[in-house]
Amino acid sequence: MIEVENLTKTYGSFNALKGITFKVEKGEILGFLGPNGAGKTTTMRILTCFFPATSGSARVCGFDVFENPLDVKKRIGYLPENVPLYKDMEITDYLTFVGRIKGIDTGEIKKKVNKVMDDCGITHMAGKLIGELSKGYRQRVGLAQALISDPEVLILDEPTIGLDPKQIIEIRQLIKNLAGRHTVILSTHILPEVSMTCQRVVIINEGRVIAVDTPQNLTSQIQGAAKILFKIEGSSSDVMEELKRARGIKKVEMKDTNNGVSDYIVEFEKGVDERKGIPALIVKKGWGLLEMRPMVMSLEDIFIKLVTEEKGV
Amino acid sequence: MRNFYLIFKKELKSYFYSPIAYVVITIFLIITGYFFYNIFAAFSTISFQAQMNPGIARQYNLLNITESVVRPLFGNISVIMLLLMPLLTMRLFAEEKRSGTIELLLTYPVRDIEVVMGKFAACVAIFGIMLIFTFIYPVLIKIYGQPELGPIITGYIGLFLMGAAFISFGVFASTLTENQVVAAVLSFGVLLLFWMMGYSLAFAGPGLIGIMSYIALMQHLEGFAKGVIDSGDVIYYLNFIMLCLFLTLRALESKKWRG
Numbered sequence: 001m002i003e004v005e006n007l008t009k010t011y012g013s014f015n016a017l018k019g020i021t022f023k024v025e026k027g028e029i030l031g032f033l034g035p036n037g038a039g040k041t042t043t044m045r046i047l048t049c050f051f052p053a054t055s056g057s058a059r060v061c062g063f064d065v066f067e068n069p070l071d072v073k074k075r076i077g078y079l080p081e082n083v084p085l086y087k088d089m090e091i092t093d094y095l096t097f098v099g100r101i102k103g104i105d106t107g108e109i110k111k112k113v114n115k116v117m118d119d120c121g122i123t124h125m126a127g128k129l130i131g132e133l134s135k136g137y138r139q140r141v142g143l144a145q146a147l148i149s150d151p152e153v154l155i156l157d158e159p160t161i162g163l164d165p166k167q168i169i170e171i172r173q174l175i176k177n178l179a180g181r182h183t184v185i186l187s188t189h190i191l192p193e194v195s196m197t198c199q200r201v202v203i204i205n206e207g208r209v210i211a212v213d214t215p216q217n218l219t220s221q222i223q224g225a226a227k228i229l230f231k232i233e234g235s236s237s238d239v240m241e242e243l244k245r246a247r248g249i250k251k252v253e254m255k256d257t258n259n260g261v262s263d264y265i266v267e268f269e270k271g272v273d274e275r276k277g278i279p280a281l282i283v284k285k286g287w288g289l290l291e292m293r294p295m296v297m298s299l300e301d302i303f304i305k306l307v308t309e310e311k312g313v
Numbered sequence: 314m315r316n317f318y319l320i321f322k323k324e325l326k327s328y329f330y331s332p333i334a335y336v337v338i339t340i341f342l343i344i345t346g347y348f349f350y351n352i353f354a355a356f357s358t359i360s361f362q363a364q365m366n367p368g369i370a371r372q373y374n375l376l377n378i379t380e381s382v383v384r385p386l387f388g389n390i391s392v393i394m395l396l397l398m399p400l401l402t403m404r405l406f407a408e409e410k411r412s413g414t415i416e417l418l419l420t421y422p423v424r425d426i427e428v429v430m431g432k433f434a435a436c437v438a439i440f441g442i443m444l445i446f447t448f449i450y451p452v453l454i455k456i457y458g459q460p461e462l463g464p465i466i467t468g469y470i471g472l473f474l475m476g477a478a479f480i481s482f483g484v485f486a487s488t489l490t491e492n493q494v495v496a497a498v499l500s501f502g503v504l505l506l507f508w509m510m511g512y513s514l515a516f517a518g519p520g521l522i523g524i525m526s527y528i529a530l531m532q533h534l535e536g537f538a539k540g541v542i543d544s545g546d547v548i549y550y551l552n553f554i555m556l557c558l559f560l561t562l563r564a565l566e567s568k569k570w571r572g
Contacts, residue, residue, distance in 0.1 A: 048420040074422040080413065101316055103422065129330075
């Protein structure tokens with residue numbers, strides 16, 4: 001559906017993109033992840049034909065963004081980062097204008113506007129001027145204008161920024177519901193958002209793609225061995241000694257100690273699962289096991305790891 | 314065509330959503346009305362005096378109501394247009410650039426030319442409304458005197474073309490910056506320069522004089538105000554408009570390449 005090949009973009013002497021390549025399949029939600037200034041917005045602007053790339057090619061629905069911009073523009077809905085809307089227009093007027101310009105006929109426009117306002121939860125605000133709306137509602141109007149023509153491809157630049165937690169959940173649900181019918185590219189630097197909504201993640205940093213995979217794969221791939229946290233009551237030196245002696249343990253790390261209770265992060269050798277053995281040992285020694293939970297590496301950790309690893313090279 | 318119409322309609326509406334159209338039209342009518350009153354009052358006073366003393370008519374170069382009221386009125390209206398037109402055009406692209414809405418507009422399936430023409434036409438429409446309101450002055454002249462109809466009609470054609478030329482340059486200036494004040498100052502300054510060029514004809518060299526008198530915006534209104542539609546004047550204004558709109562398109566495109 002979307003094919004990006006070796007895209008570069010230079011602003012004067014600054015290389016914003018240094019050869020980005022990725023693909024998005026039909027009906028997929030792709031998360032576009034990267035720190036500020038990584039080139040997320042630049043890539044999106046090239047895909048939406050706002051400006052051309054310096055070199056490389058990008059195709060949306062089979063149309064080249066440079067050769068056939070009108071065909072591409074007809075098939076995308078775009079929500080730019082800071083949601084630029086005409087503040088002096090009423091919501092209905094604005095959505096009607098956008099719908100008409102995207103090719104919806106006069107007969108259908110009313111129905112479409114009502115539907116999209118309903119989907120985005122702005123029906124009760126219909127007659128208001130956009131300038132009077134709060135940030136959250138403006139964001140929804142922005143989403144509504146991207147969705148109005150039911151485009152094949154949606155490009156959303158940080159769609160949940162500035163929303164309250166309830167709205168974030170609603171918008172994420174809305175985006176999730178789009179999967180299958182629409183192809184979505186979603187940029188963000190909020191990582192849980194990606195693991196919640198996206199099927200695939202592209203991580204970019206300083207204009208380069210540094211990883212492409214599903215959120216689950218990324219987690220397991222980079223994490224390596226399993227880590228488990230134990231909260232144990234007992235003499236910390238004894239516990240440390242015993243844990244180090246136990247089978248299949250690579251590393252033990254002691255964290256906070258409080259009233260004889262300490263946290264131990266136990267890293268096992270790859271392929272070893274000692275979730276039964278350690279509690280048994282603790283019981284045998286007469287200590288108290290207060291808590292035990294696996295330490296899953298969050299996308300944040302992966303992200304930071306990837307971005308910093310890249311720097312080290 | 315449909316996109317052109319949609320943008321035209323949206324721009325026209327937004328002039329009336331904001332106070333701009335109301336303020337500019339009102340101020341325009343107050344000032345032109347004031348000029349009209351003064352020109353007309355002066356003419357009637359002098360006419361009374363001339364009745365007593367025919368010599369005065371010659372002294373004041375007093376010919377008839379068309380020459381003494383209609384022509385100066387058109388001259389004055391064109392100066393006020395020069396002052397107010399940049400205020401109508403300054404927002405067209407500058408505001409879209411500052412608020413970022415241009416990013417959405419240019420990613421909708423529209424051609425640049427449809428955007429430019431739509432905005433230009435909306436502004437010309439506002440200007441047309443302003444001009445229509447001034448029809449009251451010729452009507453008043455008609456009630457109290459016997460002006461020739463021809464020069465009034467051609468004068469309005471001339472004013473309309475000149476206003477459209479002002480607007481086309483204003484649209485261009487607006488694409489160059491995201492600051493509305495800069496856009497207004499730029500278009501006002503350049504238009505004034507074009508306007509003033511007429512004054513330096515007196516001391517221009519023989520080579521320059523032909524070029525300058527052709528370029529000067531003011532020179533081309535003279536004919537219209539006299540009741541003459543010279544195809545050269547019409548072509549001058551149309552050329553001016555086309556050049557400015559062409560430059561506007563280039564400016565929009567160059568922004569894309571600069572990123």
